[in-house]
Amino acid sequence: MSTSTPSPSGTRLSPHLRQLESESIGILREVVAEFHNPVMLYSIGKDSGVMLHLALKAFYPSKPPFPLLHIDTGWKFRAMIEHRDQISARYGVKLLVHTNPDGLARGINPITSGSQLHTQVMKTEALKQALDKWQFDAAFGGARRDEEKSRAKERIFSFRSAGHVWDPRNQRPELWNLYNTRISQGETIRVFPLSNWTELDIWQYTRAQNIPVVPLYFAAPRPVIERDGQLIMRDDERMALKPGEREQVRMVRFRSLGCYPLSAAIESQAATIDEVIAEMLATRTSERSGRLIDTDEAASMEKKKRDGYF
Amino acid sequence: MTDTSDSAAERKGLLRFLTCGSVDDGKSTLIGRLLYDTQLVLEDQLAALERDSRKHGTTGEDLDLALLVDGLQAEREQGITIDVAYRFFATPRRAFIVADTPGHEQYTRNMATGASNSQAAVILIDARKGVLTQTRRHSYICALLGIKHVVLAINKIDLVDFSGERFHRIVADYLGFAEPLKFASITSIALSARFGDNVIRRSERTAWYEGPTLIEHLEALDVSEELAGKPLRFPVQWVNRPDLDFRGFAGTVASGVVRPGERVVVAESGRESRVERIVTADGDLSEARAGDAVTVTLADDVDVARGDVLAHADARPEVVDQFAAEVLWMSEEPMLPGRSYLMRIGTRYVPARITSLKHKTDVNTLEHIAAKTLGLNEIGACNLSTATPVAFDPYAENRATGAFVLIDRFTNATAGAGMISFGLRRATNIHRQALLVDKSARVRLNGHRPAILWFTGLSGSGKSTIANIVERELHALGAHTYMLDGDNVRHGLNRDLGFTDADRVENIRRVGEVAKLFVDAGAIVLCSFISPFRAERRMVRELVPAEEFIEVFVDTPIEECKRRDPKGLYARALEGKIKNFTGIDSPYEPPEEPEIVLGRSPLAPEEEARRVLEALKARQIIG
Numbered sequence: 001m002s003t004s005t006p007s008p009s010g011t012r013l014s015p016h017l018r019q020l021e022s023e024s025i026g027i028l029r030e031v032v033a034e035f036h037n038p039v040m041l042y043s044i045g046k047d048s049g050v051m052l053h054l055a056l057k058a059f060y061p062s063k064p065p066f067p068l069l070h071i072d073t074g075w076k077f078r079a080m081i082e083h084r085d086q087i088s089a090r091y092g093v094k095l096l097v098h099t100n101p102d103g104l105a106r107g108i109n110p111i112t113s114g115s116q117l118h119t120q121v122m123k124t125e126a127l128k129q130a131l132d133k134w135q136f137d138a139a140f141g142g143a144r145r146d147e148e149k150s151r152a153k154e155r156i157f158s159f160r161s162a163g164h165v166w167d168p169r170n171q172r173p174e175l176w177n178l179y180n181t182r183i184s185q186g187e188t189i190r191v192f193p194l195s196n197w198t199e200l201d202i203w204q205y206t207r208a209q210n211i212p213v214v215p216l217y218f219a220a221p222r223p224v225i226e227r228d229g230q231l232i233m234r235d236d237e238r239m240a241l242k243p244g245e246r247e248q249v250r251m252v253r254f255r256s257l258g259c260y261p262l263s264a265a266i267e268s269q270a271a272t273i274d275e276v277i278a279e280m281l282a283t284r285t286s287e288r289s290g291r292l293i294d295t296d297e298a299a300s301m302e303k304k305k306r307d308g309y310f
Numbered sequence: 311m312t313d314t315s316d317s318a319a320e321r322k323g324l325l326r327f328l329t330c331g332s333v334d335d336g337k338s339t340l341i342g343r344l345l346y347d348t349q350l351v352l353e354d355q356l357a358a359l360e361r362d363s364r365k366h367g368t369t370g371e372d373l374d375l376a377l378l379v380d381g382l383q384a385e386r387e388q389g390i391t392i393d394v395a396y397r398f399f400a401t402p403r404r405a406f407i408v409a410d411t412p413g414h415e416q417y418t419r420n421m422a423t424g425a426s427n428s429q430a431a432v433i434l435i436d437a438r439k440g441v442l443t444q445t446r447r448h449s450y451i452c453a454l455l456g457i458k459h460v461v462l463a464i465n466k467i468d469l470v471d472f473s474g475e476r477f478h479r480i481v482a483d484y485l486g487f488a489e490p491l492k493f494a495s496i497t498s499i500a501l502s503a504r505f506g507d508n509v510i511r512r513s514e515r516t517a518w519y520e521g522p523t524l525i526e527h528l529e530a531l532d533v534s535e536e537l538a539g540k541p542l543r544f545p546v547q548w549v550n551r552p553d554l555d556f557r558g559f560a561g562t563v564a565s566g567v568v569r570p571g572e573r574v575v576v577a578e579s580g581r582e583s584r585v586e587r588i589v590t591a592d593g594d595l596s597e598a599r600a601g602d603a604v605t606v607t608l609a610d611d612v613d614v615a616r617g618d619v620l621a622h623a624d625a626r627p628e629v630v631d632q633f634a635a636e637v638l639w640m641s642e643e644p645m646l647p648g649r650s651y652l653m654r655i656g657t658r659y660v661p662a663r664i665t666s667l668k669h670k671t672d673v674n675t676l677e678h679i680a681a682k683t684l685g686l687n688e689i690g691a692c693n694l695s696t697a698t699p700v701a702f703d704p705y706a707e708n709r710a711t712g713a714f715v716l717i718d719r720f721t722n723a724t725a726g727a728g729m730i731s732f733g734l735r736r737a738t739n740i741h742r743q744a745l746l747v748d749k750s751a752r753v754r755l756n757g758h759r760p761a762i763l764w765f766t767g768l769s770g771s772g773k774s775t776i777a778n779i780v781e782r783e784l785h786a787l788g789a790h791t792y793m794l795d796g797d798n799v800r801h802g803l804n805r806d807l808g809f810t811d812a813d814r815v816e817n818i819r820r821v822g823e824v825a826k827l828f829v830d831a832g833a834i835v836l837c838s839f840i841s842p843f844r845a846e847r848r849m850v851r852e853l854v855p856a857e858e859f860i861e862v863f864v865d866t867p868i869e870e871c872k873r874r875d876p877k878g879l880y881a882r883a884l885e886g887k888i889k890n891f892t893g894i895d896s897p898y899e900p901p902e903e904p905e906i907v908l909g910r911s912p913l914a915p916e917e918e919a920r921r922v923l924e925a926l927k928a929r930q931i932i933g
Contacts, residue, residue: 016324016405018602019323019324019601022562022602023603026547026562026603029547029548030547059560060589060590060591061556061558062550062551145396145398146398152396153395172724173419173420173423173727174724175422175423175427175713175724175727176426176713177427178654178714178715179654180654180717180722180724182659182717187722
């Protein structure tokens with residue numbers, strides 16, 4: 001590809017990002033062309049932001065011909081929910097929100113139920129409920145192959161048998177860009193348009209395209225407690241202080257956002273996107289290390305994925 | 311322009327390469343080494359690695375870098391890589407995506423998957439073992455999938471005392487083998503993935519080696535395929551129609567360059583128009599080049615749909631419905647010539663069948679071997695025919711428009727991958743002779759509508775007995791009928807066929823084509839065949855309009871069929887004297903949605919026949 005041509009995305013994109021952008025747009029269009037009822041999983045994070053931005057580009061001048069779906073565990077940071085509602089209003093995209101009613105009734109929560117049970121019930125089960133409820137046959141997810149070992153082997157079009165089961169031993173071979181989009185009744189496909197992006201690509205693209213992100217990604221003085229060696233921001237009163245714990249204001253930010261009791265902050269001075277990128281290039285820990293759910297047990301992500309987690 | 315100095319990826323294009331080699335050649339270790347030495351292994355991952363190395367590692371006190379890469383639980387336990395994994399790393403000069411592909415023999419399909427999107431291949435050889443059968447296999451697959459640049463990574467050089475003599479002997483062996491594969495470049499590197507020699511750091515222990523380190527070579531490798539310099543191919547992916555005023559054709563330019571004002575043709579129909587605009591969310595473009603995802607509008611209201619290919623009028627792709635291709639089989643179910651598959655080529659799906667398997671290729675010797683089917687991981691030269699003509703370029707000229715996959719129509723599994731060699735005859739300009747006396751004229755004369763009555767069921771189920779009564783009654787009503795069954799087909803038209811799966815498929819295909827001719831002549835054709843496979847029954851169903859195919863499933867329980875055993879066949883099959891007998895050692899796939907089901911309750915054949923006649927009346931085949 002030539003470096004001197006005007007790109008579909010303006011002059012600010014490097015050849016590398018432009019190549020990733022075009023690939024992702026191709027994937028988004030493919031799903032809309034082949035499936036009856038697609039949906040985009042919108043988790044409010046930076047990857048979802050890029051994915052939504054790409055969808056706005058892919059179908060222009062049409063609007064993205066599918067709704068967004070947010071699986072709300074009830075424990076997201078308040079700033080995330082605000083951002084979600086702003087984004088859906090700003091872009092005029094339909095937003096569906098689903099919370100697992102059984103989990104709510106059982107009082108499942110990330111603090112006393114444990115992260116494993118909470119994730120299983122409020123995320124994995126909730127997602128399956130929502131996919132069944134609205135009869136979606138294809139769901140976009142923002143997962144990237146560079147995130148985690150078992151994700152590195154995920155297909156771009158990932159086939160799920162009835163019941164949303166992922167069998168890593170029986171994946172369809174995926175050659176060229178000739179995606180096999182054929183499914184039978186009850187089967188579904190999960191599609192990962194950002195498969196080949198890295199965390200750095202996401203931030204550089206977010207900067208180049210001015211994509212709005214939740215302010216929690218940028219450092220600010222925030223009240224946090226130290227629990228099990230991690231910095232946790234008490235986003236509301238539901239999280240009780242344990243004996244000896246006290247809130248202290250520190251300059252922190254988040255690399256990865258989820259349920260607030262399960263998302264550890266890092267100490268950082270990076271208050272702008274340029275500073276975040278600079279910090280990332282110097283840093284020596286991976287983004288999921290702040291995700292308390294991944295360390296439950298060895299190969300935990302693969303187990304969750306087999307169960308139907310995104 | 312913002313400051314882009316913070317990333318290699320922003321300055322350089324991307325290199326996609328795959329690694330392949332035999333089990334234990336050290337692929338995972340090599341990739342782990344690349345990640346580790348380019349400092350992409352982060353502190354928490356390193357901690358996990360130290361923990362895993364103690365638990366599963368094979369390197370004693372050292373870190374087992376392979377464990378960084380081996381993702382899935384199962385393969386950690388077996389110690390082999392079982393799937394394709396994609397890895398990302400960057401140096402100050404270039405960003406890389408690595409497809410880590412398996413060395414285990416049964417997973418060849420995954421290697422082809424990795425190769426299909428790679429521009430270069432790193433083929434590992436264990437310096438102690440030299441060129442192995444699988445080295446040859448992997449090199450052949452790389453060549454077949456159009457990879458032009460090969461790096462021969464002669465690994466574990468530490469275990470042969472850093473011997474230059476050993477290195478040069480392996481290189482000579484390899485070059486001897488690879489000569490007919492016509493790679494554009496083969497670069498041999500002596501390295502140790504475990505200790506890092508000549509991976510990123512130049513080794514002092516191989517003073518005789520004067521070539522580049524692996525990373526130096528990968529950073530410098532020129533893989534520009536100049537796709538933009540090839541003829542324009544724009545496969546239409548999606549028609550964008552937000553309102554009545556806008557009709558755009560969204561797609562990714564597969565090759566070439568397109569500009570507003572240019573004359574383009576729809577390759578399949580030959581219709582011409584002019585490019586009006588190239589639309590993107592960031593404004594209209596003055597040109598779109600290979601790889602760009604855009605939306606094109608045309609000046610005229612020509613008929614264009616998903617699957618069509620736009621091209622310049624003076625450099626069109628071929629449009630054919632028959633061509634020769636190399637096919638790699640990827641399914642446990644063998645490829646059967648004659649069976650109908652779904653072909654995906656470009657953005658189009660089209661029913662296709664393999665009309666002949668010319669030979670299969672022994673991937674170790676590259677010898678051609680006569681064959682009737684292709685099994686999992688086998689590669690063969692085939693002729694294919696598609697239900698409608700498709701636009702293509704030979705794969706050697708254009709990877710984007712010369713590749714296809716074959717999908718099993720029942721399981722939807724991706725069953726095969728193909729690379730088109732050449733078209734067999736031009737489908738354009740061939741118009742079928744328009745006949746003056748056509749089917750509708752014959753229907754008027756006959757006074758009834760034509761149909762295929764397809765009786766399927768086990769041997770001894772009563773298919774032929776019922777079909778004979780139905781024919782007798784139809785004849786009495788004045789209908790034109792004809793009976794096709796094993797007795798009158800197997801002794802003539804299909805005398806050359808036996809009872810293997812491949813022959814059963816061909817048998818049914820021929821019967822279907824003959825039945826179609828009779829239907830065209832206006833007759834009601836009664837076909838009585840065990841026809842155990844759904845795919846073949848569907849193949850016949852699709853030959854005629856939907857209302858003209860009536861599947862009659864004679865579902866007599868197998869115990870009853872065995873009890874009747876009118877020809878003594880079950881008895882002989884059970885004694886092992888007949889092979890491939892349906893219901894005994896060969897499967898029967900019951901119809902999923904037959905139009906008529908008989909045989910489930912003990913009715914006399916006359917009664918069953920009466921039910922068929924009633925169904926024909928209900929469907930207005932007969933009055």
